[in-house]
Amino acid sequence: MSTKKRIGVIGSGAVGQVLAGGFAKHGFETMVGSRDAAKLKEWAAKAGSLAKAGTVQEAARFGDIVVLAVKGTAAEEAVRLAGPETLAGKIVMDATNPIAEAPPTNGVLKFFTSLDESLMERLQRLAPKARFVKAFSCVGNALMVNPKLSGGPPTMFICGNDAEAKKEVEGVLKLFGWETEDAGMVEAARAIEPLCMLWCIPGFLKNDWVHAFKLIRP
Numbered sequence: 001m002s003t004k005k006r007i008g009v010i011g012s013g014a015v016g017q018v019l020a021g022g023f024a025k026h027g028f029e030t031m032v033g034s035r036d037a038a039k040l041k042e043w044a045a046k047a048g049s050l051a052k053a054g055t056v057q058e059a060a061r062f063g064d065i066v067v068l069a070v071k072g073t074a075a076e077e078a079v080r081l082a083g084p085e086t087l088a089g090k091i092v093m094d095a096t097n098p099i100a101e102a103p104p105t106n107g108v109l110k111f112f113t114s115l116d117e118s119l120m121e122r123l124q125r126l127a128p129k130a131r132f133v134k135a136f137s138c139v140g141n142a143l144m145v146n147p148k149l150s151g152g153p154p155t156m157f158i159c160g161n162d163a164e165a166k167k168e169v170e171g172v173l174k175l176f177g178w179e180t181e182d183a184g185m186v187e188a189a190r191a192i193e194p195l196c197m198l199w200c201i202p203g204f205l206k207n208d209w210v211h212a213f214k215l216i217r218p
C-alpha cells in the first residue's frame with residue numbers, strides 16, 4: 001500500500017487516536033477530525049509531523065482513505081456531518097460498534113441494532129457511494145497497531161461490498177500486524193459487529209482486556 005495515500009480519521013477517542021498514530025508511524029499523512037478540534041491539541045502536539053487535527057469535514061475531505069471511529073450511537077450523525085458526497089468513492093474503514101446506551105448484562109453488551117441489520121448497513125445506505133469496509137471493530141484499541149501476541153498475528157474480520165477496497169484494507173491490516181479474514185458483503189457486519197460483545201466479556205467479567213481473535217485452519 002502506497003504511503004502517498006492520505007488518511008482522514010473521524011473520531012477523537014482512543015480508537016481514532018491509536019489508528020491515526022499507527023498510520024503516522026507507518027509514514028502516512030493523517031488528519032484526525034472532531035467536532036471540537038481543541039480536544040485534539042494535546043494529541044497532535046505529540047503525534048509527530050505527519051499527524052494533524054481538524055474538523056470532521058476537513059478530515060473527510062483530506063483522506064483518500066477515511067477511518068470512522070466514533071461512538072456507535074453517533075455514527076450515522078458523523079457520516080452526515082462528514083458528507084455522503086465527500087465520502088463518495090473513498091474507502092471508509094468502519095471501526096464502530098452499535099453499543100446501546102445501557103449497561104451490560106453479566107458482561108454482555110447491549111446493541112441498538114438487530115441480527116438482521118448491522119450498523120454498517122445503515123451507514124452504507126446513508127452514503128451509498130462510499131466504499132465501506134468493516135475493520136478493527138473486534139479488538140481493543142491497545143492491540144490495534146502491531147500487537148505483540150505469543151500466538152502470532154491475530155485475525156481481523158472484515159466485510160464490505162467493494163472487493164478492491166477490501167484488498168486495500170487487507171494491506172493496511174498487514175502493515176499493522178494482522179491477518180485478514182474477508183467475511184463477504186456488507187451484511188456480514190451483522191456477524192462481525194457482535195464479536196465486540198464476545199471480545200468484551202472477559203474484560204467485564206475478569207478485567208482481562210488483552211486478547212484478540214485468531215482463526216485457525218488445518
Ligand SMILES: NC(=O)c1ccc[n+]([C@@H]2O[C@H](COP(=O)([O-])OP(=O)(O)OC[C@H]3O[C@@H](n4cnc5c(N)ncnc54)[C@H](OP(=O)(O)O)[C@@H]3O)[C@@H](O)[C@H]2O)c1
Nearest residue numbers: 011012013014015034035069070071072074096097140141
Ligand atoms: N475503545 C476501543 O478499544 C474500541 C475497540 C473497537 C471498536 N471500538 C468502537 O470504535 C468507536 C470509537 O470508540 P472510542 O472508544 O475511540 O470512542 P467513543 O467514546 O466511543 O467515541 C468518541 C467519538 O465519538 C464522537 N461522538 C460522540 N457523540 C457524538 C455525536 N453526538 N455526534 C458526532 N460524534 C459524536 C466524538 O466526537 P467529537 O470528537 O466530535 O466529540 C468522538 O470522536 C466506537 O464505535 C467503539 O464501539 C472501540
